[in-house]
Amino acid sequence: MSATHQSRLDREFTEASKVTVIGMILDAVLGILKCIGGLLFHSQALFVDGVHSFTDVLSDLVVLIVMKLSRQGPDSNHPYGHQRFETLGTMILGSFLIAIGGALAWDNLWRLISTETLTAPGWPVLVVALVSVAGKEWIFRYTRRVGEKIRSDLIVANAWHSRTDALSSVVVLVGAAGAMAGFHWLDAVAAIVIAVIIAHVGWNFTWSSVRELVDTGLSQEDIRRLKAVAAGTEGVRDVHDLRSRRMGSDILVDIHLVVKAEISVSEGHQVGMQVLRRMRATLPNIRDINFHIDAENDQSGTPTTPELPGRGEIRNYLRTQVPELEAVPHHLRLHYLNNEVHVELFLDQAVVALPATGEIQSRMDGLPGLASVKVWQPRD
Structure with a gap:
């Protein structure tokens, strides 16, 4: 404190x-x-x-x-x-x-x-x-x-x-x-x-x-105001699971914010900080706001489950199926959407002797939950 x-x-x-x-x-x-x-x-x-x-x-x-x-x-x-x-x-x-x-x-x-x-x-x-x-x-x-x-x-x-x-x-x-x-x-x-x-x-x-x-929440009017403020913040695509409770004169709030899937973690956090600032301006008695950044609205569609393969499993599978990558500096970006995983492979240098993107995805088809593979490499 x-x-x-x-x-x-x-x-x-x-x-x-x-x-x-x-x-x-x-x-x-x-x-x-x-x-x-x-x-x-x-x-x-x-x-x-x-x-x-x-x-x-x-x-x-x-x-x-x-x-x-x-x-x-x-x-x-x-x-x-x-x-x-x-x-x-x-x-x-x-x-x-x-x-x-x-x-x-x-x-x-x-x-x-x-x-x-x-x-x-x-x-x-x-x-x-x-x-x-x-x-x-x-x-x-x-x-x-x-x-x-x-x-x-x-x-x-x-x-x-x-x-x-x-x-x-x-x-x-x-x-x-x-x-x-x-x-x-x-x-x-x-x-x-x-x-x-x-x-x-x-x-x-x-x-x-x-x-x-017994943790009675804010009034419906205050909830509507906070949701409107959050939804009107730049970068927020949707708002859900807004929960509140009081502790003395203070208000504690939890909220889920849906942002674009392709933005970075730090940008998503910055969007959340802007929501926090605007909500406190609306209700000054808010003391703590815990915001959860979502890439999709998990209240609709097919929610993403924890059974999908993680980064370590995907990297090991990729090395096994595409051994040509061993000699190429690269990094991965993973997107978990609609209970599927989308893999983006970024090459740190231009490579000629590498299978085409379609071939790489074909080799990766055995990976559970795989939806797509994209390969990005710099121009010569």
Whole structure:
């Protein structure tokens, strides 16, 4: 891994740690205020919202740990890097939110349907809820901006977790105001709504993480864009077998490129490098592209099999059948197309005492899979 890449990972971890610690301090302060305020001033919705804030504190701790792991460079055990730790952390956070949301929803639903007398909240509940809305909306915008800057799905997910805390505080405001106006049941309903919001956010985190862990590919629209970019590159005759998967914020791509059979290996590789450059310009989050250069589309026609004779076998057979070549400097170029082998024989000097091309091919007919023989020699 290059020093530049490691420097970028270190910088991203520093920025992620800073915004996460700031958010964690804010969540802890708001959680204490809301839980105490909810108990003292008879608002179950505010108390549940306080629990929600403490889940943010826990999520911030998970983010710090996971970001430290995921921003390590590749090693012998993790040659593609450690970004999947970020995905795993997001899934754990989502699962925890689902459990917390379900438990709080059930508890408040039981309060609502029981014969327990519901007490109207006091006015300080409204003040605490307003402070929470302002604080959480600010930290949401700050965290999301950093997450998008460093391309971290986990930081962006944590930002949206903060946004749900702001929205849940709005629900507290509505529920508390309604309860103070005489609709005491509104506070319990607000608590249930908040719990459902928590569980819904947790489900979204968990589902997106599971999709990534099972190697779900890019959207069909992105696939079409990448194929169009590859097919439009000079030297590319066809594109097939484009596969993709995600690892954290990075995208990994495999693609087969069909080029002219007669070009050199180095030219084919250069065509692939041009495809790589253009695809990265289309989707900047692409980290690795493995391209396979094909001389034919092996998805159509007769695919070439590994049973065809290789260079060593062909050279030995040629020496046996055309012994006149022993005294002539030469080299071979082989083309494997449509499950056949085409042999090009290049003589390094003009030779008169050599069988004609038709005679050489006739002598070579016993070679399995042989389609044609061409002989090239310099002019006198």
